[in-house]
Ligand code: SF4
């Protein structure tokens with residue numbers, strides 16, 4: 001299956017991907033004074049790639065994985 005990999009240091013926290021995700025499995029999380037996108041429910045991700053397409057900064061790439069990893073961020 002495909003899951004989004006978020007290049008956290010490059011994420012601006014703009015939230016476009018969060019708004020674009022149909023099952024709402026992405027969320028913005030605070031990290032000090034910054035915010036970045038996190039896949040908080042990998043098992044709910046359908047692999048639709050809409051987040052990847054929506055990110056204006058190319059921060060998200062879809063990667064193949066064997067099993068959903070709940071801790072992927
Ligand atoms: S691939 Fe689709 S379901 Fe998964 S996080 Fe991105 S927008 Fe959401």
Ligand code: SF4
Nearest residue numbers: 011012014015017055
């Ligand atoms: S759309 Fe891209 S830059 Fe914006 S919060 Fe999502 S991953 Fe980060």
